[in-house]
Amino acid sequence: MTIFRTTLIITAVCFLVACNNQQSTFSNSGASASSLAGKLIVTGSSTIAPLAAELAKQFESMHSNVKIDVQTGGSSRGISDVRQQISDIGMVSRQLKAAETDLSSHLLAKDGVSIIVHKNNPISELSEQQIKQIYLGEITNWKKLGGHDVKITVINKAEGRSTLEVFLKHFQLKNTAIKPTIIIGDNEQAIKLVANNTSAIAYVSIGTAEYDIALNVPIRTLPLNGIEASTKTVLSNQFPLSRELNLITKGELSTLSKAFIEYTRNSTISSTIEEFGFVPVVTR
């Protein structure tokens, strides 16, 4: 009984201390006030939103009087909100079009997607048409493409993933038409599956694929239209399966918007960008 009571009291004390701690860290950060204050509204592409939210969190922790509200709704909402001055900064996961020169864009990162197969897969390149046919279930055996006589394991991404979006848009496919054998969530899972299955094909963020290949994971990226899939070719705009991730603004920037955009241009955030599977544009 005494043991029980002591444990109980210790738990209760721990609980209270934990609560207290949290409060004190809050008030601490409140004490270190910076000159920046106010609220920023950031709206647009759901691809950029998770990254922007993370950057906003980092920025808020440095400037306690700043509140950044990140909302999704698609690239077009990002543009229209900025135009109507509903939001301060828009998130647009493509290049600005000719009709959008009234806005200024600030390149945040690039998003490149590469087709991967197992290292021992004899196929060295696939045409866009062949990739399309594989995903539509029109080609189901590697033999037809010059490989071994095995069924193709088609790995697709779960709904809402940005790599899926880039892939579908580039190959002009509808997700409802795709015949997948496996559906997975993040890039690492796709890579793990391909690494353990010589007949699998998948598409992943180029940054993640390069990272794993450097660690000797047995996968290989396939070139597309003869262009090697690498962060280099993504950065130089050569690789076709890629897009820009932009922050956009209109007219003169407020001090706060300017400070936040400058923060996102800082090389220290490269690792955060890589964590989300994107390619940083500012070299370290």
Next chain:
Amino acid sequence: MSRDKALHYSLKFLAGLSVSSLLFIIFYLVSESSIILQEVSPTHFLFDNNWHPTEGEFLILPIVLGSVFIAFGAMVLSIPLGILSAILCQFYAPVWFSKPYERIIEILSGIPSVVFGFWGVIIIVPLLAQIEAPGTSMLAGILVLTFIIMPPIVLIANNAFINIDKIQLQNAMALGMSRFSIIRYIIFPNAKRGLLTGMILQSGRAIGETLAVLMVCGNVVQFTGNIFDPIRTLTSNIALEMAYAMDLHRSALFLSGLILMIVVLVLILLSEKLETSTKSS
């Protein structure tokens, strides 16, 4: 006296906290999934072509069935295995075998399920792929889940066997009953209640298991009875898509969570009911 009172109130407070957190979770699930329930008619969940929430298709029924199939399959495999190995440990095996065996089972039950999932991806899936490609399938999920829930079942069964009426046991032994008859007529009837509730609670865990299942099941949404076909469960559905879901899609995932919660609650209520009914008989 005052210390007793303090203990009394702090206990009440902590108990209230845990109950209210459950109520809060249920409230939150209901309010988040009400968006889709208002905008999309329930026939979509049963009769749409597939699950493509961003294109307005919300077929959730095969996902619910997926959860049920996998949990059921794993229970069918792990219950006999678990109970038989507990019997072996308690009544047949010599101590030099049963002690280390129990330790191993205890360690196994403490291994995080992700580890089992990873092991499934590199061992079970390639093995199954030799029978029928690509190996990521309902069967892979069932096998991995079996390894996850079998160790706790052994522990539960062990406990149930230990906690039986010693006097009855001694009488049976004194009467010279065979070991098998003792197990059949004394041990089992005595341990039934503990076994049943334990099994049902484990089935709740089987349904709720997420990552390991996600890694080996293939996650394709489809109606299928073939154990070599890929299948998606409610938990994987949430884990796969939640990070990037918005609006209706997000709400549809909360609905998956709500359905899961209801299934688990029903299982728990069932186990309570079984417990009280076997007690009175």
